[in-house]
Amino acid sequence: MILSVASGKGGTGKTTVSAALAWAWKAPLDLMDLDVEAPNLHLFLDPEIEACEKAHLEIPTVDASRCTHCQMCSKLCQFKAISDMGRTLLIFPEMCHGCGGCLAVCPEKALKPGLRELGEVCWGQAGEQGFFMGRLRVGEAMSPPLMREVKARWKRSGQTQKRDLIIDAPPGTSCPAVNAVMDSDVICLVTEPTPFGLYDLKLAVEAFRPLGIPMGVVVNRYGVGDAAVFDFCSQAGLPVLAKIPFSRSLAQAYANGRVLTRAEPALVPLFRDLADQLQRMGRQAKEVPGDA
Amino acid sequence: MKSIAVSAEGPSMDDPVDPRFGRAAGFLLVDPDTLATEYIDNGASQARAQGAGIQAAETLARAGVQVVLTGFVGPKAFAALSGAGIQVVQNLDGLTVRQAVEKFKNNAVTPSSAPNSPGGRN
Numbered sequence: 001m002i003l004s005v006a007s008g009k010g011g012t013g014k015t016t017v018s019a020a021l022a023w024a025w026k027a028p029l030d031l032m033d034l035d036v037e038a039p040n041l042h043l044f045l046d047p048e049i050e051a052c053e054k055a056h057l058e059i060p061t062v063d064a065s066r067c068t069h070c071q072m073c074s075k076l077c078q079f080k081a082i083s084d085m086g087r088t089l090l091i092f093p094e095m096c097h098g099c100g101g102c103l104a105v106c107p108e109k110a111l112k113p114g115l116r117e118l119g120e121v122c123w124g125q126a127g128e129q130g131f132f133m134g135r136l137r138v139g140e141a142m143s144p145p146l147m148r149e150v151k152a153r154w155k156r157s158g159q160t161q162k163r164d165l166i167i168d169a170p171p172g173t174s175c176p177a178v179n180a181v182m183d184s185d186v187i188c189l190v191t192e193p194t195p196f197g198l199y200d201l202k203l204a205v206e207a208f209r210p211l212g213i214p215m216g217v218v219v220n221r222y223g224v225g226d227a228a229v230f231d232f233c234s235q236a237g238l239p240v241l242a243k244i245p246f247s248r249s250l251a252q253a254y255a256n257g258r259v260l261t262r263a264e265p266a267l268v269p270l271f272r273d274l275a276d277q278l279q280r281m282g283r284q285a286k287e288v289p290g291d292a
Numbered sequence: 293m294k295s296i297a298v299s300a301e302g303p304s305m306d307d308p309v310d311p312r313f314g315r316a317a318g319f320l321l322v323d324p325d326t327l328a329t330e331y332i333d334n335g336a337s338q339a340r341a342q343g344a345g346i347q348a349a350e351t352l353a354r355a356g357v358q359v360v361l362t363g364f365v366g367p368k369a370f371a372a373l374s375g376a377g378i379q380v381v382q383n384l385d386g387l388t389v390r391q392a393v394e395k396f397k398n399n400a401v402t403p404s405s406a407p408n409s410p411g412g413r414n
Contacts, residue, residue: 079343083346083349083350083375085349085353085372085376086377090346090371092343095368
């Protein structure tokens, strides 16, 4: 089963929860950091990286001598990555989403595949657990293509049927966040009991609910703010699976790159219980696909 | 005489030059001899998440424009305008369309050889 740890708001504790769940997970497990713009799960799990590979997106390049300016490519492109200016066919590589449509429709074979570097995919071992992460190239604007490459690397491990996967998702509710969680069996939404936390939790629920994946909520920094997050969860039918207390010592442990269950043994039962609940939700969803 | 387009906040010669090229409200096509004008709405470019400058350049190329007078042009829009053989005059923000055209007619402007804005989603 695949579990995604996500949130609308950034800085609510996705990585904190992912790392502690990794510690508490009983079944064979792999971990994946898909927050490719700012990956940080490795700082907590300290994996041994075996290899890093550059990842690329296929983009068009033009052979101007063959182009007849028929504009079939530029009319097809929805992203203005290819623009026919009458006497010049212009390609804007950074705008390209890599669909390959222009290469397919060109009747003159004037377009040839080229590559845009997306960043790198790294993998290795964190103890018994496999570890996968992406790191976006500085200046690259699109993260979903690199995220797909990280997932593809995990699939090539050949262990996906035997091992669970926890995905540390990027914050937000746009394409990167949806791409991270879309093929999960269960989503753990991390929030905080503040107006900010509530506002972005609502957005996340709205964005992810159409996916039909069961969701549960972890309230971090429990003790600050108010009860509005809990009211929302009960109205929306979202189970609150755990409440992590607001405490200075936990913040210090995080700042020192420590996994909470190691730094604060009192939290071990909380994360064991959370892991059990999420595994149960994920396995149920896997048995009855679509019935979420 | 050359066909001029001025990025404009509105359809009249006395409207301000829109400082943004790609996301300008519209373009005033001006015949510099007769000062006859035609307004092209740029709403289609404004609505784009990205590629506004490229779209605007395509619009002007289709309209047969040879010179564009504007404020700031990003690198992709500049490449598109250059590809279409359109001359670019930047940094005319703060003027009205009429003042910009007068300046151009008096040869008091210099066509740019490079974009003057980082561009992209602004």
